[in-house]
Amino acid sequence: MRRFVLWLALLCVFAPAQALTPEQALALSRGDTSSRIAALNAALDAPDDRTVSLIQALADDAVRVSGTAVFIVRDDKGFDPVSGAEVALPAAAEEVINNNQMRSELDAALAFVKLSSPDAEVRLAAVKTLAGEPDEAKLPAIQKAFAAEKVPAIKEALGDLRYALLLGSADRAKRLEAATALGDSGTPATKTLLLERLKTESDAQVTAALKGSLAAIESRLAWGERLGVVFTGVSLGSILLLVALGLAITYGLMGVINMAHGELMMIGAYATYVVQNIFRTHFPGAFDAYVIAAIPVSFLAAAAVGAVLERSVIRWLYGRPLETLLATWGISLILMQAVRNLFGAQNVPVENPAWLSGGWQVMSNLTLPYNRIAIIAFAMLVLAGVAALIAHTRLGLFVRGVTQNRKMAACMGVNTARVDTYAFALGSGIAGLAGCALSQVGNVGPDLGQSYIVDSFMVVVLGGVGQLAGTVYAALGLGVLNKLLEGWQGAVLAKIMVLVFIVIFIQKRPQGIFAMKGRSAEA
Amino acid sequence: MSAVLPTPAAVAVPRRGLLSARSWTAVFAALLVVVVLVPVLNLVVPAGSVFHLSDFMVQLIAKIMCYAMCALAMDLIWGYTGILSLGHGLFFALGGYMMGMYLMRQIGSDGQYRMPMPDFMVFLNWKEFPWHWALSDSFIAQMLLVALVPGLVAFVFGWFAFRSRIKGVYFSIITQALTYAAMLLFFRNETGFGGNNGFTDFKRILDQPITTPGMRMTLFVITGITLIGMFVFARWLVGTKYGRVLQAIRDAESRVMFTGYNPVAYKLSIWTLSAVMCGIAGALYVPQVGIINPSEMSPAASIEIAIWAAVGGRGTLIGPIVGAFFVNGAKSWFTQAFPEVWLYFLGALFIAVTLFLPQGIVGLVRKLRGLKEERA
Numbered sequence: 001m002r003r004f005v006l007w008l009a010l011l012c013v014f015a016p017a018q019a020l021t022p023e024q025a026l027a028l029s030r031g032d033t034s035s036r037i038a039a040l041n042a043a044l045d046a047p048d049d050r051t052v053s054l055i056q057a058l059a060d061d062a063v064r065v066s067g068t069a070v071f072i073v074r075d076d077k078g079f080d081p082v083s084g085a086e087v088a089l090p091a092a093a094e095e096v097i098n099n100n101q102m103r104s105e106l107d108a109a110l111a112f113v114k115l116s117s118p119d120a121e122v123r124l125a126a127v128k129t130l131a132g133e134p135d136e137a138k139l140p141a142i143q144k145a146f147a148a149e150k151v152p153a154i155k156e157a158l159g160d161l162r163y164a165l166l167l168g169s170a171d172r173a174k175r176l177e178a179a180t181a182l183g184d185s186g187t188p189a190t191k192t193l194l195l196e197r198l199k200t201e202s203d204a205q206v207t208a209a210l211k212g213s214l215a216a217i218e219s220r221l222a223w224g225e226r227l228g229v230v231f232t233g234v235s236l237g238s239i240l241l242l243v244a245l246g247l248a249i250t251y252g253l254m255g256v257i258n259m260a261h262g263e264l265m266m267i268g269a270y271a272t273y274v275v276q277n278i279f280r281t282h283f284p285g286a287f288d289a290y291v292i293a294a295i296p297v298s299f300l301a302a303a304a305v306g307a308v309l310e311r312s313v314i315r316w317l318y319g320r321p322l323e324t325l326l327a328t329w330g331i332s333l334i335l336m337q338a339v340r341n342l343f344g345a346q347n348v349p350v351e352n353p354a355w356l357s358g359g360w361q362v363m364s365n366l367t368l369p370y371n372r373i374a375i376i377a378f379a380m381l382v383l384a385g386v387a388a389l390i391a392h393t394r395l396g397l398f399v400r401g402v403t404q405n406r407k408m409a410a411c412m413g414v415n416t417a418r419v420d421t422y423a424f425a426l427g428s429g430i431a432g433l434a435g436c437a438l439s440q441v442g443n444v445g446p447d448l449g450q451s452y453i454v455d456s457f458m459v460v461v462l463g464g465v466g467q468l469a470g471t472v473y474a475a476l477g478l479g480v481l482n483k484l485l486e487g488w489q490g491a492v493l494a495k496i497m498v499l500v501f502i503v504i505f506i507q508k509r510p511q512g513i514f515a516m517k518g519r520s521a522e523a
Numbered sequence: 524m525s526a527v528l529p530t531p532a533a534v535a536v537p538r539r540g541l542l543s544a545r546s547w548t549a550v551f552a553a554l555l556v557v558v559v560l561v562p563v564l565n566l567v568v569p570a571g572s573v574f575h576l577s578d579f580m581v582q583l584i585a586k587i588m589c590y591a592m593c594a595l596a597m598d599l600i601w602g603y604t605g606i607l608s609l610g611h612g613l614f615f616a617l618g619g620y621m622m623g624m625y626l627m628r629q630i631g632s633d634g635q636y637r638m639p640m641p642d643f644m645v646f647l648n649w650k651e652f653p654w655h656w657a658l659s660d661s662f663i664a665q666m667l668l669v670a671l672v673p674g675l676v677a678f679v680f681g682w683f684a685f686r687s688r689i690k691g692v693y694f695s696i697i698t699q700a701l702t703y704a705a706m707l708l709f710f711r712n713e714t715g716f717g718g719n720n721g722f723t724d725f726k727r728i729l730d731q732p733i734t735t736p737g738m739r740m741t742l743f744v745i746t747g748i749t750l751i752g753m754f755v756f757a758r759w760l761v762g763t764k765y766g767r768v769l770q771a772i773r774d775a776e777s778r779v780m781f782t783g784y785n786p787v788a789y790k791l792s793i794w795t796l797s798a799v800m801c802g803i804a805g806a807l808y809v810p811q812v813g814i815i816n817p818s819e820m821s822p823a824a825s826i827e828i829a830i831w832a833a834v835g836g837r838g839t840l841i842g843p844i845v846g847a848f849f850v851n852g853a854k855s856w857f858t859q860a861f862p863e864v865w866l867y868f869l870g871a872l873f874i875a876v877t878l879f880l881p882q883g884i885v886g887l888v889r890k891l892r893g894l895k896e897e898r899a
Contacts, residue, residue, distance in 0.1 A: 324877075454822065500703040
């Protein structure tokens with residue numbers, strides 16, 4: 001092996017590509033495992049395409065031997081490994097059997113060959129395969145590939161691999177160098193590697209270097225984890241924000257406690273489900289675009305239901321918040337049962353379109369899923385839209401006017417009843433949008449709304465009534481706090497702690513973070 | 524916020540006795556039914572007879588009587604003081620759990636694992652009882668805890684809530700969060716209350732088998748007497764000066780404050796009392812129904828208590844009892860005959876009562892009677 005390495009190092013530099021000979025082909029395919037491995041290593045000196053395809057065929061179990069003739073079998077046709085021409089396959093040809101040792105040697109050889117592939121992805125995959133079974137013999141070739149590599153990501157991986165191999169070296173100086181250099185890496189795999197070496201290492205200086213590198217990697221991994229927690233927190237916060245934005249309008253501006261808010265979200269989610277099914281059956285080519293189409297549909301569906309509710313029930317209960325609470329609870333029961341009857345009591349499947357699946361790998365242990373990123377962006381868009389609507393449109397002006405002084409607004413000619421309906425429909429429609437977003441990250445079922453209703457009311461209560469800014473801070477703050485506590489104490493205790501925190505917070509600021517200033521004795 | 528409730532028909536006026544002669548007759552009649560009629564119909568009349576009251580019916584009525592206590596407690600805090608609690612299920616469940624702990628200890632070594640500890644503890648591989656089970660072997664201590672634990676939880680929570688003047692819908696939502704948090708806590712196995720299975724498979728109470736007809740009837744009679752007792756007590760309470768201050772707080776809290784009363788003390792005391800009543804109801808419920816689990820603390824269960832009081836008629840004391848019987852009777856009929864329709868009915872009931880019947884069934888009856896008298 002050592003000698004082969006030397007040869008390899010020399011030949012890599014000097015030897016031109018060597019053509020595959022029939023003798024080599026036979027030596028690779030027949031004989032005992034150790035002689036075949038020797039032949040394989042010899043063939044790897046500077047392999048040509050034919051050698052590579054033979055090794056590939058061996059790895060695929062697609063080689064047969066008849067006497068001294070070797071055949072590559074593809075689609076039941078025989079090919080000569082040396083010339084590549086199609087030849088008649090003798091019936092008596094025997095399949096080449098590879099044992100596990102041979103198989104792993106073949107895989108490593110293939111990966112080794114692929115290191116010089118022009119395709120960057122193939123090279124990266126090859127590095128990963130080689131990293132799976134570090135073999136010091138391959139070190140010189142990896143050094144060479146490292147020197148020649150231009151793509152930074154692959155160069156880094158090759159560098160890590162190089163040091164990983166050096167780490168097992170008998171030379172103390174090399175080990176020391178590797179142990180120090182590996183501290184710059186950030187992958188969990190390197191951490192395992194260092195830990196394993198630490199168990200067997202006897203040299204004090206190397207041990208110290210190993211420990212130093214381990215600490216560096218651990219702190220880098222910890223950063224990845226911390227960022228991950230913050231991201232999931234922001235993601236949860238943006239979901240809460242979407243849920244609470246609708247409530248901020250119906251409760252915050254209109255003073256209506258809408259316990260059916262969660263069910264309006266459920267309607268939005270089911271509208272997304274229906275749109276998805278329509279796209280699947282009628283426009284399968286445009287399936288990836290269904291989410292875009294589902295956004296307005298879910299908004300309109302929930303807004304329509306909201307408008308009907310306002311006209312039929314809530315209208316008669318203005319100024320009686322406790323009664324509204326009970327009546328809307330009744331509405332939520334009816335809506336849930338209606339959905340159960342229409343779509344069944346089980347959860348329905350809503351698929352992510354291709355562009356929302358997968359994620360963006362930021363660090364070795366931190367991947368941000370695209371659907372969560374999309375929801376954060378979507379929540380910000382909806383927030384901006386609602387803020388603009390309230391601040392800059394005629395409807396927004398009317399809503400603010402009616403909120404501040406209903407009688408005065410009516411005297412000025414505002415149709416307050418109609419403004420109520422529009423505002424309630426708007427809040428409901430935003431709930432529908434929240435449902436559409438939730439369908440991309442969670443289950444869609446009749447109980448979808450129930451699991452969010454307590455949280456979303458907490459956001460509104462914490463944020464304060466009548467203020468969008470309060471809702472935003474409360475939603476994001478609660479989301480991040482929840483996830484931070486979750487990492488520390490587990491999901492259930494985290495939730496309980498958050499609820500206790502809100503109850504205590506309300507003691508200090510009964511009107512929420514952003515209280516409306518006023519002289520009213522009873523707010 | 525002064526008009527949270529439409530002015531109820533009956534603001535209790537000062538009167539000479541505790542109850543009118545007619546009311547006393549009704550109370551004694553109810554007592555007679557509970558103590559004599561039901562036991563006779565269930566135990567003495569043979570099973571084939573038309574007049575026989577089945578065990579199922581006895582259990583159902585007992586269950587509803589426990590619910591009626593909750594509705595009565597809810598009426599004191601909501602109908603008379605104007606504070607809507609969406610967390611009364613928590614106090615009910617806490618009372619039930621305290622009773623359940625005692626009943627679990629009474630199982631002794633007769634559980635599935637034949638071990639001296641409750642099955643779920645054996646399953647979790649616990650070697651000794653957690654600290655909050657220290658008194659669970661004593662019936663008297665546990666019965667005290669039935670009242671003390673919900674009372675203490677309510678007092679501490681109310682202390683914080685009322686002192687910072689949380690009121691109206693805010694209070695309702697916070698109580699809902701409270702019971703929700705408690706539900707999550709009790710779902711955990713580590714909390715030591717049997718996780719999501721809760722307590723069940725009770726065998727004995729006070730060393731007597733719990734499933735015999737005699738024991739069932741004893742519990743039924745105790746429940747009935749407790750309910751009637753609570754009713755008379757509530758009737759007395761709302762007639763006192765204390766009760767009238769409560770109603771004043773409901774109608775105009777600021778004015779009460781400006782006249783020199785401290786509403787916090789009144790609200791806190793009635794809130795705690797109401798929680799204790801719920802706890803007692805829970806404790807009577809558990810041995811008769813045979814199970815207690817965290818689902819009793821779900822926000823939906825608590826909000827149902829409010830609807831019993833609303834359906835029957837808030838601000839009247841007979842109303843909540845009528846409401847509890849009406850809604851739960853309908854529930855047990857619907858869930859047997861048309862399970863699909865039950866939620867539609869319940870939902871419609873919520874809407875209809877708030878829209879059309881602010882005084883509930885009792886208010887409706889009074890109105891009809893009033894119309895009749897006018898015509899006569």
